[in-house]
Amino acid sequence: MTAALRLGAGLWLAALAAGLAGTLLPAFGYLPALGADGFGLAAWRQLLGWPGIGHSVAVSLTSGLIGTVGAFVAVTLFCAAMQGHRWFDRAAAGLGPLLGLPHAAFGLGFALLVGPSGWLVRLVSPWATGWTAPPDLALVGDGWGLTLAAALAIKEAPYLLLMVVAALPQIRGQEHLQAARSLGYQPVRGWFLVVLPQLYPLIRLPIYAALAFAVSTTDLAIILGPSQPAALSVVVLRLAFDHDATLLLPAAAGAGLQGLVALAAITLWRLGERAVARLGIVILRRGMRGTPAGEMAGRAAGALALLVVGGGSLATIGLLALWSIAGTWRFPDALPDALSTRPWREALPVLAAPLLTAAGIGLAAAMLALAAALAMLERPWRGSRALLYLPLLLPQVTVLFGLQVVLVRSGLDGHVGTVVAVHLLFVLPYVHLSLADAHARFDRRYLDVAAGLGLSPARAFWRIKLPMLARPIAAALAVGFAVSVAQYLPTLFAGAGRVATVTTEAVALSAGGERRLTAAYGFAQGALPALGFLLALLVPRLMSWRR
Amino acid sequence: MATLTLDGIRLSVGGAPLIPHLDLAIAPGTVATVMGPSGSGKSSLLALVAGLLPTAFTAGGHVRLGPEELTPLPAHRRRLGLLYQDDLLFPHLSIADNLAFGLEPAIRGAARKRAVDEALIAAELEGLGGRDPATLSGGQRARAALFRTLLARPRALLLDEPFSRLDQDLRIRMRRLVFDQAAAHDLPVLLVSHDPADAEAAAGPVVDLQALR
Secondary structure (H helix, E strand, O other): HHHHHHHHHHHHHHHHHHHHHHHHHHOOOEEHHHHHHHHHHHHHHHHHOOOOOHHHHHHHHHHHHHHHHHHHHHHHHHHHHOOOOOOHHHHHHHHHHHHOOOOOHHHHHHHHHHHOOOOOHOOOOOOOOOOOEEEEEEOOOOOOOHHHHHHHHHHHHHHHHHHHHHHHHOHHHHHHHHEEEEEEEEHHHHHHHHHHHHHHHHHHHHHHHHHHHHHOHHHHHHHOOOOEOOOOHHHHHHHOOOOOHHHHHHHOOOOOOOOHHHHHHHHHHHHHHHHHHHHHHHHHOOOOOOOOHHHHHHHHHHHHHHHHHHHHHHHHHHHHHHHHHHOOOOOOOOOOOOEEEOOHHHHHHHHHHHHHHHHHHHHHHHHHHHHHHHHHHHOOOOOOHHHHHHHHOOHHHHHHHHHHHHHHHHHOOHHHHHHHHHHHHHHHHHHHHHHHHHHHHHHHHHHHHHHOOOOOOHHHHHHHEEEEEEHHHHHHHHHHHHHHHHHOHHHHHOOOOOOOHHHHHHHOOOOOOOHHHHHHHHHHHHHHHHHHEEEEEEEEHHHHHHH | OOOOOEEEEEEEEOOOOEEEEEEEOOOOEEEEEEEEOOOOOHHHOOOOOOOOOOEEEEEEEEEEEEOOOOOOOHHHHOOOEEEEOOOOOOOOHHHHHHHHHOOOOOHHHHHHHHHHHHHHHHHOOOOOOOHHHHHOOOHHHHHHHHHHHOOOOOOOOOEOOOOOOOOHHHHHHHHHHHHHHHHHOOOOEEEOOOHHHHHHHHHOOOEEHHHHH
């Protein structure tokens, strides 16, 4: 197994290195396939001369930063206000499954919620607004990407909350909070002064990953972001798939620039961390206990955060479902006049194949990732985690553009197997992450007992450890499946645009404006991971009944 | 300072009674000891008095400080100083900042720094203010925790086996320090312990929870 692990780690590193090299070499003028073999800055000059490129960078940076700050503030306020409350566990358990909702499906539903003819506008029209037709407002695709930022905040919040819930047992938050309260601190104030500073180092890396993702998101930016000029990742994608192959050089520079944007965002975040930490020290050195009014405000804000994140997510799913079975639904009615099976009758014949493709790729990627994650957890080595989580800290487009260049050169692009392999780069870290805790908690005395009963270590692994870990393994598979189904950019690049999944099709449809059909695609994309989580819940139970 | 009164305290969890009935009056400057084996409800009683009782418990009766009814107040409004068997110094703060965290906000500026410095001296931690709590010895950390609590100007002290993690020699010295400080500040003290030597040294009223049942 050790040899296989070494080989796997080598391939992993090679893929990342090839991805970065395949981006950076063309960015500096070296792409022999195009006859470009001189190094220089021409590609960068061409990129920086591209119309609106400055605005594109600004949109990516601001929407990503505002979205991540929004998610972080919402999660911390919620935790500070609800910690120890029975609602905290309920919300944490409820928000978990929302993680499985793919970004594309979420974006499509969010557009149905906040767009000019979206549900929120309908709720207040015409009685409050006087609008009898959808207003001519850029509520989706606004020039500064604020809708995109709002969507990112709501979509990233459950992820951050899950990271917080996973980190909480590692610190003695409740006891320290009680100590702070007995010293006269209001609970919310105490949480921010005593618990958050201990919690933060444990969730710093996941936050950076969320930030790197947010400033470089592609599918959400296509669906909800501005179009002219678009977010940087979208510009890179357009250049990379342009008919004019010479645009590959500025596209490479753009993919490199996306890496710099992510670096800039993380640097800005770090500066923010320091400023907030300094403010916290000032407050606690002065012994400011907080006021009842501030406490009320904190609690209200925490409840509001839960309402916006939970309500926004649920409304998004509900609207996808409702639009996909809507007959006539006139503006400004809040509900359709009639229901119809037509959207699904139209969608299913064309949707079935890409849905099955996505499911097949997801299943293969999840199974492979599970095997790799188990192997790594059984034989951990120094630095394995850092290596594993590296793809989550790099913007996808920065690695994938270069990987595509290498894949095209070796003739591997456009195959389903290649798509599965590239998905692994993003699926494996999450499968590993979701399995690691349960694996570490496994009481190894069971294996000692098994050895005493004469089982070899290998047999004890298969017959004792794996069955005992059935639930977390099923959950990790569902997580891997959900992550794979959600992948847009990896599917597009590794599939060379020829492997169509429900995800690539749904994003492509989003520009069309055929709401019912788009909703059906979005709902189908969201239903796929939900089905996975449901199976993960049921199958281990059925297995234990049989015993 | 005022007398801490427990009046008709009842405590049960999931329908099973832990403490059927308890009356206790602790005068300022005296230490009352509540004894009992683990699981007898000692720590829950302390949590009840502090206002930190988990919702799984059902409680009745009154906690008063002088004439003031504490029962309806949340923990942070009761101003009762708590010391646990672990020092619970905040690991992300220096010793001095841990002490400043306890100090009341009305003391500002230079007076604040002076108060912290004086507490460091009284706790025999002079020169260690900038240190990370993890780098201090167990006795030093226990003293820092005591003075963090005292700086908050508590109106009574609640002690949850605060000496049990210390070795014999240190335990005796720490016990004397806590009781001396409580007497100097004229504070009523409720001590929860399973060590008979604690009750003996406290020389105040003793309640055996086992005997109550």
